[in-house]
Amino acid sequence: MPTIDDSKCILVIGATSGIGRALAQRIAKLPNKPQVIAVGRRQERLDELATEGLETIQFDVDTDTESLKAFVERTVVAYPKLDTIIFSAGVQYESNPITPLNxxxxxxxxxxxxxxVVTIINLIVPHFSKLAAGGQPCFFIPITSGLAILPGAWVANYCATKAALHNYTMSLRVQLEGQNIHVMEIIPPLVESELHERSSANVERVSKVWIPLDKYADETLEALQKGEAHIPTSMSKIAFDRHEEGKLDWVRQFLQQQKKSESG
Ligand SMILES: NC(=O)c1ccc[n+]([C@@H]2O[C@H](COP(=O)([O-])OP(=O)(O)OC[C@H]3O[C@@H](n4cnc5c(N)ncnc54)[C@H](OP(=O)(O)O)[C@@H]3O)[C@@H](O)[C@H]2O)c1
Incomplete structure (x- = not known):
């Protein structure tokens, strides 16, 4: 089974802190020494990563389709061996359905x-297809959340964005099966990171129960090295096992039925 150890060139979007940075740093040290390109907005953080041997691109992903197209085109020209993307850039705002929204x-x-994420995936598929047809396994690695499965009502919109990505990831996986383009979905539980720094009170509260970042990154890398399709941990594993087990088989069958009915 292809795994992250087969990757030669990995783009980590959202690599200046937290899970993205911890994975990027670890992947860059793997024995096969893949090229790792870190993406984020904070230049000083990117400069630090450059001193560790990573390539860097400063880019704000929260932008329009044209800018994303230009970003993907530039990146593929600069890194023609790009075969893996980890999507770690994310924000989480408090929002609930009954108080006024920002x-x-x-x-x-x-x-x-x-x-x-969906835009970049769609734009990069032709490039991945060429590499994959030539024998190089390619990987999409979206980072969703345990909250994609079981929403936290105080961060309602965040959970909905992650549920959307989780759902899309299932379709992506079954549509790409047999094409040497693989999908490994990282589904974190509560993990130590800057994501929770909206207030010091919040950090104090969640830090009592979050998984330390280094421990989480070590375990996640291990799962990526096994080529696991879903990588839930701790609480997100409980939610995944209870609510998602077997769902992908249904998605696969559903697509096969659809193809059958279209062809005949
Ligand atoms: N930590 C958790 O408990 C947890 C749980 C479940 C899921 N997740 C998911 O895991 C992923 C990583 O989160 P984290 O916990 O590691 O948070 P983090 O430490 O805040 O990291 C977020 C990363 O995203 C980048 N980013 C944010 N906005 C961006 C933009 N507009 N353009 C480009 N990059 C941007 C940040 O870099 P710059 O600010 O430099 O741009 C940073 O590198 C996120 O998708 C998050 O939703 C986290």
Whole structure:
């Protein structure tokens, strides 16, 4: 089964902190020494990663389709061996359905957490297809959340963006089966990171129960090295096992039925 150990060139979008940075740093040290390209907005963080031997691109992914197209085109020209993308850029705003919404945040959260990912995937598929046909396994690695499966009502829109990405990821996986383009979905539980820094009170509260970042990144890398299709951990594994087990088989069968009915 192809695994992250087969990757030669990996783009990590959202690599300047948290899960993205921890994975990027670990992957860059794998024995096969893949090229790792870190993407984020904070230049000083990118500069730090450059001193560790990573390539860097400063880019704000919360943007329009044309800018994403230009970003993908530039990246493929600069890194023609790009075979793997980890989508770690994400924001989480408090929002619940019964208090007034900040509409700009609502749209930005959905654009960054969902639309930008789906847009980049769609734009890169032709490039991956060429590499995959030549024998190089390619990987999409979206990072969703346990909250995609069991929503936290205080971060309602965030959960909906992650549920959208989780759902899309299932369709992506079954549509790409047999094409040497693989999907490994990382489904984190509560993990130590800057995502939770909207207030010091929040950090104090969640830090009592979050999984330390280094421990989480070590375990996740191990799962990526096994080529696991779904990578839930701890609480997100409980939610996944209870609500999602076997769902993918149904999605696969549903697609096969649809293809059959179209062909005949
Ligand atoms: N930590 C958790 O408990 C948890 C749980 C479930 C799922 N997740 C998911 O895991 C992923 C990583 O989160 P994290 O916890 O590691 O959070 P984090 O430490 O806040 O990291 C988020 C990363 O996204 C980048 N980013 C944010 N906005 C961006 C933009 N507009 N353009 C480009 N990059 C942008 C940030 O870099 P810049 O600010 O430099 O741009 C940073 O590198 C997210 O998708 C999150 O939803 C996290």
């Amino acid at each position: 509409f700009d945040r609502l749209r930005s959260e959905f654009n960054l957490n969902y639309l930008s």
